[in-house]
Amino acid sequence: MGWSRAAGLAGFALALLAAGHCAAAEAQPWPSHPIRFVVAAPPGSSLDVMARAIGEGLRERLGQAVLVDNRPAAGGTIAADAVAKSVPDGYTWLLGFNGPLAFAPYLYAKLPYDPLRDLTPVVLTAVQPNVLVVSRTLPVRNVAELIAYARAHPGKLNYASVGNGSSSHLTMELLKSTAGIDLLHVPYNGAPSAVLAVAAGDPQMLFAVPIVVKPQIDAGKLVAIAVSTAKRFSKMADVPTLAESGFPDFESLAWNGIMLPAGTPPAIVERLNHEVNAVLGSPALRARLVAADLEPAGGSVAAFASWIRSEGAKWAPVIRRTGATVD
Numbered sequence: 611m612g613w614s615r616a617a618g619l620a621g622f623a624l625a626l627l628a629a630g631h632c633a634a635a636e637a638q639p640w641p642s643h644p645i646r647f648v649v650a651a652p653p654g655s656s657l658d659v660m661a662r663a664i665g666e667g668l669r670e671r672l673g674q675a676v677l678v679d680n681r682p683a684a685g686g687t688i689a690a691d692a693v694a695k696s697v698p699d700g701y702t703w704l705l706g707f708n709g710p711l712a713f714a715p716y717l718y719a720k721l722p723y724d725p726l727r728d729l730t731p732v733v734l735t736a737v738q739p740n741v742l743v744v745s746r747t748l749p750v751r752n753v754a755e756l757i758a759y760a761r762a763h764p765g766k767l768n769y770a771s772v773g774n775g776s777s778s779h780l781t782m783e784l785l786k787s788t789a790g791i792d793l794l795h796v797p798y799n800g801a802p803s804a805v806l807a808v809a810a811g812d813p814q815m816l817f818a819v820p821i822v823v824k825p826q827i828d829a830g831k832l833v834a835i836a837v838s839t840a841k842r843f844s845k846m847a848d849v850p851t852l853a854e855s856g857f858p859d860f861e862s863l864a865w866n867g868i869m870l871p872a873g874t875p876p877a878i879v880e881r882l883n884h885e886v887n888a889v890l891g892s893p894a895l896r897a898r899l900v901a902a903d904l905e906p907a908g909g910s911v912a913a914f915a916s917w918i919r920s921e922g923a924k925w926a927p928v929i930r931r932t933g934a935t936v937d
Contacts, residue, residue, distance in 0.1 A: 682799050730879055740864055753855035
C-alpha cells in the first residue's frame with residue numbers, strides 16, 4: 611500500500627472517530643454539566659434576585675448547577691452580545707430586560723448583535739412597575755410640583771438611570787418629552803449605585819423598580835411620587851400613577867426574560883421553557899418573587915418572541931421622538 615493511500619485511510623479513520631465523538635456528545639442528555647446564567651445587571655439588582663431564584667429552582671429540576679455571571683456594563687448589551695456569540699449548546703443563558711432586547715436596536719448606531727436574529731427567546735420571566743422617586747432634599751412631593759420646579763429651573767436638575775437604554779432611562783425620557791421639561795441624564799452601572807446617588811441628593815430623581823428603591827423610601831431618603839403602570843401597584847397603593855398625575859395613557863413596564871444563542875436546538879429551547887414555567891409556577895418561588903416586588907410571568911416561546919417585537923414597535927417611535935441615543 612502506497613504512502614498516500616495509507617495516509618488517506620488514516621485520515622478517513624480519524625474523521626470517522628471525530629464524527630463518532632460528535633455523535634456521542636450530541637447523544638448526551640441535556641444538561642450534562644453546569645450552566646452559565648449571564649445576567650445583564652449587577653449583584654443586588656432585581657434581575658440578579660430573579661436569576662438566583664430561578665437558578666435554584668432549575669438546579670433541582672435539571673440536576674446541574676446554574677452559575678450566575680453578572681455582566682451589567684453598557685446597559686445590558688455586553689451581556690447580550692456575549693451570549694449571542696456563545697456556543698448554541700444550551701449551556702449559556704441570558705437573563706435580559708427591555709434595554710438590550712427591545713430598545714437597543716433603536717438606541718445604538720452600531721449594535722453588535724440583533725436581539726431576534728442572534729438570540730432565541732425562551733420565556734418572559736417577570737414584569738414590574740417603574741417607581742418615580744425624588745431625593746428628600748428636593749422640595750417636591752408630587753408630579754405636579756416636580757414639573758413646576760423643573761420648568762422654573764430649566765437645565766438645573768439631573769436624573770439618574772440604572773443604565774443607558776434601560777427602561778429606567780427611557781421612561782424618564784418619555785416623561786421629559788411629554789411634560790416639556792429639561793433634565794440632564796446621569797447613567798449608572800446598575801440600580802444599586804443609581805439609587806444610592808439619588809438618596810444622597812445628586813442626581814435628584816430616578817425611575818427604578820420597587821425592590822431597589824423601597825429601602826431608601828423606608829429610610830426617609832427618597833420620596834415615591836408616582837408609578838408608571840396603568841393601575842396603582844398593590845404593594846405601594848398610596849402612590850398614584852402617572853396617568854392619575856396628569857399624563858393620561860402613560861405606561862411603562864420593566865420586564866425581563868431568558869434568551870439563548872440563536873441556533874440552539876429547538877428541543878433544548880422547549881425543554882428550558884417548560885422547566886422555567888414549572889419553576890415560576892411553584893408557590894414557594896412565586897411567594898419569594900412577589901415579596902421582592904416581582905410579578906412572575908411565564909408563557910410560551912412564541913409569546914415571548916411576540917412580546918419583544920411588540921415592545922420594540924411601541925418604543926421605537928418614542929426613542930425617535932425624544933431623540934434618546936446611547937452612542
